[in-house]
Amino acid sequence: MEKNITFPTDRKLCFKALKLLVKKARAYKLRLRQTYTRKALYAFVWSGRYSHARQTKRANRELRKLKTYLGRVIRDVERQITGNELEENFTELLTLAKKVHTQKRKDNHKVYSLHEPHTECICKGKAHKKYEFGCKVSIVMTEKEGVVLEARALHGNPYDGHTLEEAIKQAEKTSHQEIERILIDKGYKGHTVEGKEVFISGQKRLTKHFKKVLKRRQAIEPHIGHMKSDGKLKRNFLRKEIGDQLNAFLVGIGHNLRLLRRFLYKPPPKKV
Known part of the structure; x- marks a missing residue:
């Protein structure tokens, strides 16, 4: 049984995690050094375009940039909330963002959706649809x-x-x-x-x-x-x-x- 989520890719998850962190930081009046929302959007779009054109090296370069921006925002938020009463409010989102930032292709128990983190990858073994996420x-x-x-x-x-x-x-x-x-x-x-x-x-x-x-x-x-x-x-x-x-x-x-x-x-x- 599939969950109502988009097909998970690294660039989608990294970009979504960055947007959610920036949105929550603004809601709690945190002043980030830089939000990277525009730069992340540029890297996200061009990573998809390069992948579509099968230009893998260029696509991976944009994905690395996207992960760099996400890592900077994660560390910036952590610096400002450590030892603060806001730490508890950011714990769940930061945990998911860190997992998205560090997970590799062959890792177990990966995050496939930020709003449905318990979603699992089920291998169906069928030619028309190899995997199902739910x-x-x-x-x-x-x-x-x-x-x-x-x-x-x-x-x-x-x-x-x-x-x-x-x-x-x-x-x-x-x-x-x-x-x-x-x-x-x-x-x-x-x-x-x-x-x-x-x-x-x-x-x-x-x-x-x-x-x-x-x-x-x-x-x-x-x-x-x-x-x-x-x-x-x-x-x-x-x-x-x-x-x-x-x-x-x-x-x-x-x-x-x-x-x-x-x-x-x-x-x-x-x-x-």
Whole structure:
């Protein structure tokens, strides 16, 4: 589930961090030696232009300038608030700005958004869209009807197999029924579920009956597609981690209501 953020690049994050620091410093009447807002804007624009023209050395030169300006503003603000009552007000923003200023390409736990700092990079492994910036969502559905029993956001980018046991427990708690058979894809290998029939996609040495049963695993894909197109699973507009949890929960409720409406709908009689 993607967050409502722009695609993160170093130049965007550095420029945004500098603007936010200058804006907050002005709000608290701090007199900075130099704001670098105009110089930073010039470097930001030309870095994008050089990147578009594939002039990497020139683009990196402008990015280094942008980082230099950000570092100067960070140090200037720190000098003025150290040992001051304003220190507490700037702590969160300064921490994010420092992380944006120092983070490298292969670092872990990077900042991808300043207004949604908990956003994670999820590798999808698909040719058309390699990465997604948001959080994972765990969904448990019934085998035939496609009714959602459990839908919740997972933070920290956990391995799928480690989340299955908790998801099944929550689904059983919601439905007040014991789940006997579980159909999952290959991403859940290494799960810790015991005492239940678990079938993984591509599993060999199955009878014809269970091969037919396992084909029902793919039935969840169109349901997820409807949750993205008809619901709000494609992009989450709610703030912070609690917004992720609420959005995932409400998407599941909305999907169940659409299924119920379709079940109760009676088409009008055809005119002869």
